[in-house]
Amino acid sequence: MADAAPPAAPLEWGSSARFWRTILLYLGRNKSLAVGVVLLLGLASLVIGGYLFYDVKLAEPLSKMPARPPSADAWLGTDKHGRDLFAVLIVGTALTCKVGLLAGLIGVAVGTVLGFVGGFFRGWIDAAINLLTDVFLAVPPLLILVVIAANLGTSLSTTDMVFVIAALAWREPARRIRSQVLVMREAGYVNNARLNGTSSFGIIFKEMMPNLIPYLMVSFVLTVAAAVLAAVGLEALGLGPQNEPTLGMTVYWAMHYSASLLGMWWWVLTPVITLVVLFVGLYLITTGLDELANPRLRAKGA
Amino acid sequence: MVRVLHRLVLMVLVIWLAASINFLLPRMTDRDPIEERLAQALGDSGGSAIGIEEMVAEYQSKFGTDQPLWKQYISMMGDIAQFDLGVSINYFPDRVATHVMAALPWSIALLGTATLISFVIGTILGALTIWRRKSAWLARIVPLFMILAAIPFYLVGLVLVYVFSLSLGWFPPARGYGVGVNMDWSWTAIGNVIYHAILPAMSIVLAAIGIWALSMRGMMVTVQGEDYMNFARAKGLSNRRMFWRYAVRNAITPQITTLVLAFGTIVGGAILVERVFVYPGIGTLLYNSVLLVDYFLIFGCVFILILTVAVSLMILDLLYPLLDPRIRAGGEQHG
């Protein structure tokens, strides 16, 4: 018990060479983080390679003979509209990631500000932000998004999509950051910073922010994953951008024409497998980062 | 009691929010649902749409488009408060409520059963991974479920349809019951419904087990570090008692909180599962109303789903004190 286990040392921010070496060593031990990073890097290089070496215009309808199985001409086959599914994979992944990353970024930024303001200053402003967060957290997110997207109609661009998704993406980060700030503002070093005559601004940015970085990283990946999930869900319901070949839209059309019943397995499997790789990659990274940010899990080796 | 009250206030706020979005957005974007529908109906049927004028009249009397905006808003809120969801544009003159209430039992049965099954299996698996760290089969199967949990239900559903229905032919690929099956309460009918529900339920269960297992695992790690577990061990209690009465019993309470928080996500995910299996629930109805741009029906579906989530959560809130004596006795545990 108390005799045996030394307290886990905090993250050490030494020289940058040691920092990177520590990260590599850590990746060796944290397998889920490593596998997640490899999956996403693989997908990213496929997309980048595709944009460089493949004709992505083939993702548009009537580019090739429709409803063809995979062949030397179209590696992943074509759909009923004559889109080359390999080109769709490249363009769709990029579009989906764009929506996820941008919405995630906005969500984390807004959420962090709200969480910080509420957690740090407390009082009525915290109560108000907390109520707002609670209200939004109580809704099935997809439902509110459906109402928004349905009312905006079928003319959504991917940029509109980013804002629609971001409208709900701030909830989880706000809550996560707030609870962390609540703990942190009671920390001895924050009290000491006040005694040091440091301003609230200084306490937030110099004292608390650096220690929040691991939590922000986890929050960011989680939010991106949630944003991608929401975006693909909306697209699969037919509420996404109509004229851009997103992955969700491909799923939508595959369902619409009952591709499975027609035996066009490639049409279903291409977006499904790509999405699975994306989701599993994001998931593994979050569990890996969670372990990094949560020393208790680390200590228990769970 | 205050928890339940708090939840009630939240839900009213949520529904108000959803209704307001539904009210404001079309007006902000200058879209007229009736005109759009009119155009679509004319296009579909070559101008012989039945009852279009009546619909327009109903619409105008309902919303009084000549009235100022705030009056329209208040009258709409009044209707919602009385559970009057208006008239479907697409299935005119049917009321929205008729369609929604017909679909709701299907969704509740499918989702309720699937959630319960996955909760029980997932919670036990999650607890066992911590309790039996040396077990080889647990070490293999649980991470698999956790990875499945990262994948949206409907993608799992698409794969299941392909494998178990189209390739193997074991289960029907779609619909809630067989064509020509009489929907009475006979065993044949019930059996047929269950047969049709297996694949959609499976796609939710397979993906949701990991969610429960993951959060239960986290709770168990916390509980295992508690002093009372150490003392239970020092008492030399039987392994079974320590597992059920000490570890699981304590870890399950926060697990219920997770259930509350995850509920919304599960409902959202289930909408698309219904769509994949063309299951006659709210999800499919919602999908169809999106397809047909039927705003009133869309809002009706969303309204009833939020209401269902709210009621389920309130039941959980009422159950919670039974699980945690600290809340039962001490009233509120804020913080």
Place this chain on the structure above:
Amino acid sequence: MHAVVSRGLTVKDLSIVFETDDGVVEAVRGISFDVQPGERLGFVGESGSGKTTTALSLMGMIDPPGRVVSGSAMLGDLDLLTLSPREHAARRLVDIAYIPQGAMNSLNPVMRVGEQVEDGMIDHGADLNKAARKARVAELLRQVDLDPSVARLFPHELSGGMKQRVAIAIAIALNPKLLIADEPTSALDVISQRQVMQTLRRVQDEMGASLILIGHDMGLMAQFADRIMVLRRGLLVEAGPVRQIFRAPQDAYTRELIDSVPALERRPATAPPVVREASKAAEPPVIALEGVSKTYKRGLFDRKGNQALKPLTFSMASGTPMIVSVVGQSGSGKSTLGSLLLGFIRPSEGRVLAQGRDMHGLSAAERRERYRTVQAVFQDPYAAYNPFYKVDHGLAEPLRNFGVATRRDDILAKMRSACELVGLDPDQTIHRFAHQLSGGQRQRLMVGRAMMLGPKLLVADEPVSMVDASLRSSILGNLRKMKDDLGVAIIYITHDLATAYEVSDYVLVLYRGRVVEAGDPERVIKEPQHPYTRLLVASIPWPDPDRHWHGDDAAEAELAALDGAGAPAPCLVRSTLPGFTLKV
């Protein structure tokens, strides 16, 4: 007595190792000892001494990477160290029982107390029907001075002392031959500590079991144990009867442990508080509380709330260095008072005036400036450093913010001299992270930081409760030095009467948010008059086996009467201090 005479426990040559990534740690190295039936053996040592590990090995609860490498532990005819895990579990509670540390969390929060006493009996096959079990539970609860109705309660409905009694009831349910009590009162205040230990002693006498008490408090050992074993780094330093250990310790380490217990006999000379600078005496007081109270409300619906601090009025004159102690147990409101003095929380009523100005009427910039003259040292020296930075960050910031030093080398020079003031080597300190320093070093550096800033008022909130005993006097010495040499007024907040006696010019005893007795330490602590203070002083375990730990039953009764009366207990002012005004 019994037909089969049990010979107690005999441990021979016990060694335990922990195999970690950094190599093998020898936690226990060839220890031998025995405990006779009815005897009380004390295991003393600081953390890492191997005392808990030894006890856990007897319980069969050493988990990998830990491993028993050699030795035997005979309890009667049974060698505890050769049992399989299953066999060992079957012996627990029956032959050998454990009374855990951390009374607060040792009971299952979702099970009624009675069930938790019963389940051990059931799992160890006690041949009793349901009614007989219930009767046994009632009997056990009575035995540990609890009402049998406690069986129906949940742990959160019990006080810390009651929980610890329940833990004792669980341990004695099946009349084990050996009881192991692992710092059983570490979470309790001194008053409950004495009461629980008396119960434990009585119960053990009735059963005739052997008892091992694990702890680090030499005072408690002197009052409780028959024999003492001193452990250090897994080795047995010294063992012997309690009187021999306290009268004629053979080892220097034992001596050190005994001396580290603050005793009322030693009170170092310190300058009497006099008005030093007459010119400054006319200035507004360094700190003044005007009817300050604090009420905490739990949630929106809590109208009444919990008044942690009842209205309090006092002031400390400028230019009059003094150390005023605020003594109280947890829940007395002493930490709330500390936060109020520093302006960290807002008073519910009244005003806190620092040099005549209301702490909460200031602009943000003025409030920051305030800390130029009001400083603090807190309990936890580890939390005081931002883990992101090296320790110099916390020292350089105030120098820059208050404009004390702006140039790099000026700042460095100031920091170096701060280290030297408290006896730290600057080169071994400034450029390190907090986790690279020891607890004592961290706290000394915090004191050095306060000295470097030269405030007018220092709030020291339990500054020595988390540092090793050996460093306690050096840190308290630094506080005295700040008063005598730098002319700082100090408010020393503590739960420990002995250190308050050692260091202060004036003592306030805080009980349930109210000052109940005030005066100079000679009177308040040596000759207490208020029943609470009397009970507190009588409950302190002194490191002297011949000074009987009798408690004070009369004080206990008087206090209960006062608490029951509903009217607030009157404050007894025993003496006054020049420059310190207390209004009651």
